Amino acid sequence: MSLSSLFENPERLNRWIDIAQSSFLPLLKGALLYSLTIAIASFFIGLIIAVLTALARLSGIKPLIAFARFYVSIIRGTPLLVQLFIIFYGLPSIGLMIDPIPSAIIGFSLSVGAYSSEVVRAAILSIHKGQWEAAYSMGMTYWQALRRVVLPQAARVSIPPLSNSFISLVKDTSLASVVLVPEMFRKAQEVVAATYEPLLVYAEAALIYWVICFILSIIQDRIENKLDRYV
Numbered sequence: 001m002s003l004s005s006l007f008e009n010p011e012r013l014n015r016w017i018d019i020a021q022s023s024f025l026p027l028l029k030g031a032l033l034y035s036l037t038i039a040i041a042s043f044f045i046g047l048i049i050a051v052l053t054a055l056a057r058l059s060g061i062k063p064l065i066a067f068a069r070f071y072v073s074i075i076r077g078t079p080l081l082v083q084l085f086i087i088f089y090g091l092p093s094i095g096l097m098i099d100p101i102p103s104a105i106i107g108f109s110l111s112v113g114a115y116s117s118e119v120v121r122a123a124i125l126s127i128h129k130g131q132w133e134a135a136y137s138m139g140m141t142y143w144q145a146l147r148r149v150v151l152p153q154a155a156r157v158s159i160p161p162l163s164n165s166f167i168s169l170v171k172d173t174s175l176a177s178v179v180l181v182p183e184m185f186r187k188a189q190e191v192v193a194a195t196y197e198p199l200l201v202y203a204e205a206a207l208i209y210w211v212i213c214f215i216l217s218i219i220q221d222r223i224e225n226k227l228d229r230y231v
Helices: 003-007 010-058 062-076 080-094 100-126 129-137 142-179 184-195 198-228
Strands: none
Touching: 010 062, 010 100, 010 142, 010 184, 010 198, 062 100, 080 100, 080 142, 100 142, 129 142, 142 184, 142 198, 184 198
């Protein structure tokens, strides 16, 4: 049915309006309670993994470097969807049962950790060696120099790419629907199964994703502008 014929058919138009109104709250609830919650939890856990992985790559210890490279290579070289399937559907075959939400958080955290580790590593390497030398001249140890001098500066450098990664992660949470997490896209699928109106419902879900990401991009711009004041 074309768009013009839709407006010529009041019954179909009214049905679309009723479906859009009735499905909005379930979709929004799925977005706020699950999509955003999983994204935030996965991002912070993944960020910890990213920092540890980046430090391992920079440690100079060959076993740590090899392990970090292997981890990054595995995660970056396989689709996130496959990783989620392995965690949720594959691990039970060896007796390891994980619930849907923890499965999603584990999968997304490992993905964020691998990709963000390169951002963190590049940010640390971007700090001039003179900063290290100045810290050592004040009697700081390696870890004190890293925590008090280098990481704060590296954090400012890494804010833009990490913010983009978080926004992408919010959209990627739609993949959690395949492991039965009742996030927004899963709710949209349920509504489509009941109404047989995929165009309307998926477009509504896309609109909610866009609004959330637009708000996050505004927050990102404000954080970057605030940090620029101290450069």
